[in-house]
Amino acid sequence: MNDLEKLTEYFREFPGIGPRQAKRFVYFLLRKNDNYIKELSNLIPKIKQNTAVCSRCQKYFTKRHNENLCDICSSKNRDPSKLMIVARDTDLETIEKSGSFNGFYFVLGGLLPHLEEDAQKFIRIKELKELLLLTKEKAKEIILALNANPDGDNTANYLKKFLSKEFSNVKISVLGRGLSTGSELEYADKETIFNALENRK
Ligand SMILES: [Zn+2]
Numbered sequence: 680m681n682d683l684e685k686l687t688e689y690f691r692e693f694p695g696i697g698p699r700q701a702k703r704f705v706y707f708l709l710r711k712n713d714n715y716i717k718e719l720s721n722l723i724p725k726i727k728q729n730t731a732v733c734s735r736c737q738k739y740f741t742k743r744h745n746e747n748l749c750d751i752c753s754s755k756n757r758d759p760s761k762l763m764i765v766a767r768d769t770d771l772e773t774i775e776k777s778g779s780f781n782g783f784y785f786v787l788g789g790l791l792p793h794l795e796e797d798a799q800k801f802i803r804i805k806e807l808k809e810l811l812l813l814t815k816e817k818a819k820e821i822i823l824a825l826n827a828n829p830d831g832d833n834t835a836n837y838l839k840k841f842l843s844k845e846f847s848n849v850k851i852s853v854l855g856r857g858l859s860t861g862s863e864l865e866y867a868d869k870e871t872i873f874n875a876l877e878n879r880k
Contacts, residue, residue: 735810737786737803738768751775751784758782759817764807764838765824766790766831769865774824777872782822785810791837793829798837811846820850822879826863852879 680688683705690701708716731742733749740749751757761782765771771784787802798804811818823838825831835853842851854864855878867875 736771736784737788737806738771738784756781759814760819761822762811762814762818762820763822763824765864766826766834767865770824773865773867774872777867777869779869779873779876783814787834790825790830791834793833795833796837798841802834804841808845811842811849818846818849820852821846822876823851823853824864824875825853828863855879 686705686708687698687701690696690704691698693701696704708719729741730739731747732738733740733752734747735752736749738749738751746753758781761780762785763774763780763782764785764787765774766787766789768786771786774780774784785803785807787807789801791798791801795801821842823835825835839851842849854875864872
């Protein structure tokens with residue numbers, strides 16, 4: 680395999696990228712000047728170094744010192760009675776940008792695929808349990824904010840069962856279907872998120 684093919688293979692591993700797009704990325708880079716290439720290749724090890732996973736919500740954040748909590752988890756101005764569970768960092772970002780939620784979050788790190796039951800393999804169920812044990816007295820409501828598709832539904836069903844067994848005193852709600860079926864939370868606009876939250880049940 681030559682270097683051009685090797686780089687194409689790297690890009691192919693990116694989420695949502697097929698072989699033709701991967702090759703287009705390589706040709707795009709070939710057309711860029713040396714400065715661009717240098718900055719890009721310096722940035723990758725740098726973000727790896729400066730980024731940590733929050734020990735509470737599990738989201739990625741940029742470290743300033745040696746802190747292990749993200750800005751949201753260390754904030755004193757948020758409502759501890761509400762915890763929202765999302766699949767990925769990008770979903771959390773979309774909801775934060777909408778400005779319609781002021782509680783805390785937990786990032787599952789993925790979804791439990793349709794018909795799959797082995798949660799440990801796909802989502803951070805152990806970390807979620809630890810967080811809930813820690814916040815038990817405070818969290819009054821857990822909001823499941825997951826994609827409206829078969830994987831999202833399977834995850835929601837699994838979590839509902841798990842949470843009602845382990846934390847029966849907490850109210851569990853799911854986002855209202857202002858999010859149309861099959862839609863991805865990450866791409867929802869501000870108004871849709873606001874409505875989905877208002878209509879949670
Ligand atoms: Zn956090």
